[in-house]
Amino acid sequence: xKEVEQDPGPFNVPEGATVAxxxxxxxxxxxxxxxxxxxxxxxxxxxxxxxxxxxEDGRFTAQLNRASQYISxxxxxxxxxxxxxxxxxxxxxGYNKLIFGAGTxxxxxx
Amino acid sequence: NAGVTxxxxxxxxxxxxxxxxLCAQDMNHEYMYWYRQDPGMGLRLIHYSVGEGTTAxxxxxxxxxxxxxxxxxxxxxxxxxxPSQTSVYFCASTRLESGxxxxxxxxxxxxxx
Numbered sequence: 001x002k003e004v005e006q007d008p009g010p011f012n013v014p015e016g017a018t019v020a021x022x023x024x025x026x027x028x029x030x031x032x033x034x035x036x037x038x039x040x041x042x043x044x045x046x047x048x049x050x051x052x053x054x055x056e057d058g059r060f061t062a063q064l065n066r067a068s069q070y071i072s073x074x075x076x077x078x079x080x081x082x083x084x085x086x087x088x089x090x091x092x093x094g095y096n097k098l099i100f101g102a103g104t105x106x107x108x109x110x
Numbered sequence: 111n112a113g114v115t116x117x118x119x120x121x122x123x124x125x126x127x128x129x130x131x132l133c134a135q136d137m138n139h140e141y142m143y144w145y146r147q148d149p150g151m152g153l154r155l156i157h158y159s160v161g162e163g164t165t166a167x168x169x170x171x172x173x174x175x176x177x178x179x180x181x182x183x184x185x186x187x188x189x190x191x192x193p194s195q196t197s198v199y200f201c202a203s204t205r206l207e208s209g210x211x212x213x214x215x216x217x218x219x220x221x222x223x
Contacts, residue, residue, distance in 0.1 A: 096204050098143075100152040100153040
């Protein structure tokens with residue numbers, strides 16, 4: 001079983017749609033979680049951290065459910081520029097080692 | 111401030127050849143990491159370093175060696191390349207604070223024939 005699992009997609013949505021990605025993790029000791037964005041053939045970049053209380057950054061909302069070991073990312077009012085792969089990431093230990101999910105691909109079309 | 115840089119950007123090797131990938135960061139970060147990314151598998155940690163002169167194994171270390179002689183540089187070596195090492199290699203760095211953002215280099219695309 002992978003330590004961080006994501007639906008690979010692709011999710012094909014029209015502009016303006018709301019789309020949600022889900023992720024599960026197996027290590028209950030993981031303390032911190034993140035969503036990274038990766039554009040085609042580029043390096044991953046931090047999109048947002050995920051907190052138990054939930055957090056929002058503009059059109060993006062991230063949620064963490066520790067009891068279910070489940071993380072989500074909601075994107076509202078999708079833009080063409082949101083097309084990318086979204087990586088669910090768990091912090092592994094004190095050396096800031098990260099465990100990456102395989103990513104969920106999003107394609108937003110006109 | 112260049113952030114994290116990697117050289118080379120592309121490389122084609124024949125089986126059995128050796129090469130070194132260089133990662134450099136100018137952010138005075140303590141921790142540095144080497145990952146590989148293969149289709150459908152996400153990024154996997156090869157080796158990492160928590161400071162100058164120290165290195166440790168990650169999830170997939172076999173076939174690779176690393177060195178961190180200077181704080182700003184982290185080298186990844188392939189002594190005898192194999193086709194299974196065809197991948198995209200990313201270097202990353204971060205500060206000491208737990209959970210701090212990892213900053214990635216642009217990647218090196220390596221093909222082993």
